[in-house]
Amino acid sequence: MGKTYEDQTALRIRLTVGQDITGASAKKIKYRKPDNTEGNWDATVEDATNGIIYYDLKTDDKIDEGLYTFWAYVTFSDGRSAPGEPISKFMYPEGQ
Numbered sequence: 001m002g003k004t005y006e007d008q009t010a011l012r013i014r015l016t017v018g019q020d021i022t023g024a025s026a027k028k029i030k031y032r033k034p035d036n037t038e039g040n041w042d043a044t045v046e047d048a049t050n051g052i053i054y055y056d057l058k059t060d061d062k063i064d065e066g067l068y069t070f071w072a073y074v075t076f077s078d079g080r081s082a083p084g085e086p087i088s089k090f091m092y093p094e095g096q
Helices: none
Strands: 012-016 024-032 038-042 044-047 052-056 066-076 081-083 087-092
Touching (some): 012 066
Antiparallel strands (some): 012 052, 024 038, 024 066, 044 052, 066 081
């Protein structure tokens, strides 16, 4: 992935859980912002067998400048959960 910029909304965040997520009842992409606040978005399954999910940023999603951490997180109907490996991505100011 190339550079990503603050307030960019034409962005797909695509992550893997690392296992088959067929039948998962909740699919999330969790994040930690540069100020250490955390949140999550409901994700869409791209490939259940390989555990790939994604989220397309919306115009009202606020991306700040700084280092973000993202990870996939799914919950199954029986209560089991599976987090994916976190990735870190720096969001640059526009023009840099």
